[in-house]
Amino acid sequence: MSGWSQTADSPGTSESAPAPQKVNAPDAANLGTISGTVEDAYGDVVPGAAVVLESTNDRKSATADDNGFFHFNGLTPGTSYKVTITAKGFNSWVSSPVVLTPGQFFEITGIRIKLEDAVTSVTVTADPVEIATEQVQIAEKQRVFGFVPNFYVIYDSKDAVPLTTKLKYRMALKVSVDPVSFVGAMALAGMNQAGNRPDYPQGWAGYAQRFGAAYTDGVTDIMFGGAILPSLLHQDPRYFYQGTGSVGSRMRHALANPFICRGDNGRLQPNYSSMGGDLISSSLSNLYYPKSNRGADFVFTSFAISTGTREMSSLLQEFVVRKLTPSARKRE
Numbered sequence: 001m002s003g004w005s006q007t008a009d010s011p012g013t014s015e016s017a018p019a020p021q022k023v024n025a026p027d028a029a030n031l032g033t034i035s036g037t038v039e040d041a042y043g044d045v046v047p048g049a050a051v052v053l054e055s056t057n058d059r060k061s062a063t064a065d066d067n068g069f070f071h072f073n074g075l076t077p078g079t080s081y082k083v084t085i086t087a088k089g090f091n092s093w094v095s096s097p098v099v100l101t102p103g104q105f106f107e108i109t110g111i112r113i114k115l116e117d118a119v120t121s122v123t124v125t126a127d128p129v130e131i132a133t134e135q136v137q138i139a140e141k142q143r144v145f146g147f148v149p150n151f152y153v154i155y156d157s158k159d160a161v162p163l164t165t166k167l168k169y170r171m172a173l174k175v176s177v178d179p180v181s182f183v184g185a186m187a188l189a190g191m192n193q194a195g196n197r198p199d200y201p202q203g204w205a206g207y208a209q210r211f212g213a214a215y216t217d218g219v220t221d222i223m224f225g226g227a228i229l230p231s232l233l234h235q236d237p238r239y240f241y242q243g244t245g246s247v248g249s250r251m252r253h254a255l256a257n258p259f260i261c262r263g264d265n266g267r268l269q270p271n272y273s274s275m276g277g278d279l280i281s282s283s284l285s286n287l288y289y290p291k292s293n294r295g296a297d298f299v300f301t302s303f304a305i306s307t308g309t310r311e312m313s314s315l316l317q318e319f320v321v322r323k324l325t326p327s328a329r330k331r332e
Contacts, residue, residue, distance in 0.1 A: 225277020
């Protein structure tokens with residue numbers, strides 16, 4: 001029929017397929033960045049750490065620079081990322097999931113990797129002379145009521161090391177010239193003046209002689225019993241505080257001190273230093289005491305008195321003196 005024309009819908013004409021739709025990649029401005037700094041447990045940077053960034057469809061790796069810093073660019077927003085960090089000698093570290101918003105620069109903070117869990121055996125040796133010197137320095141701060149010297153006792157006996165000859169002389173000299181030693185000699189001279197012993201005259205001249213005798217007795221005793229003999233015989237002149245156990249065992253320990261001492265080898269042995277010091281000091285007093293106060297009887301009487309005084313002093317050390325020594329109480 002004339003005038004009839006075939007249209008696109010007419011039979012015999014094929015319908016064209018719709019064109020495929022193009023999916024655009026995220027705009028560069030929308031891409032994100034993840035960065036961070038790797039540190040150890042002490043806050044020091046860890047250069048060279050291996051850093052891995054993972055998501056469901058992607059995996060990237062990087063190495064921390066000399067400042068421990070790393071970063072990953074061009075990351076898709078809306079994707080969940082996880083960062084894993086490893087370094088030699090450290091346990092691995094894994095971040096919480098990170099989901100970026102468009103164009104976000106995200107810094108992971110608090111990256112602290114810990115040293116690998118391992119059992120490490122370290123043997124530390126210290127110079128015994130340094131340890132002994134430190135212990136003497138501690139002892140030289142020990143003063144009863146804060147002012148009376150209490151140098152010749154060691155309260156931490158299990159950690160004690162032998163004294164060198166130099167340290168033995170140092171302690172003896174420090175006690176000899178301590179102001180309290182002079183005051184003590186003055187007080188003893190006053191008591192001896194009142195008791196008229198030794199047989200020096202009365203008056204200031206007699207008091208001066210009694211003071212000189214009392215001070216010399218103390219110096220010769222401490223020098224021979226605390227330095228000279230302990231150095232020659234390799235014995236420790238200090239009192240080793242027990243502090244534990246029954247009252248009876250502590251009393252026996254204290255009463256044995258004038259007769260039993262610790263050698264520089266750590267073993268118990270007869271206390272020749274203490275007994276010898278008392279005996280030598282008593283014998284030397286024959287050189288300056290009046291003739292009526294000299295002789296063997298006087299020497300051994302003085303030796304017995306010195307021994308008894310030393311036993312009483314040891315008992316006080318074991319049960320009383322520590323409580324009256326401020327520096328010892330602080331350490332306790």
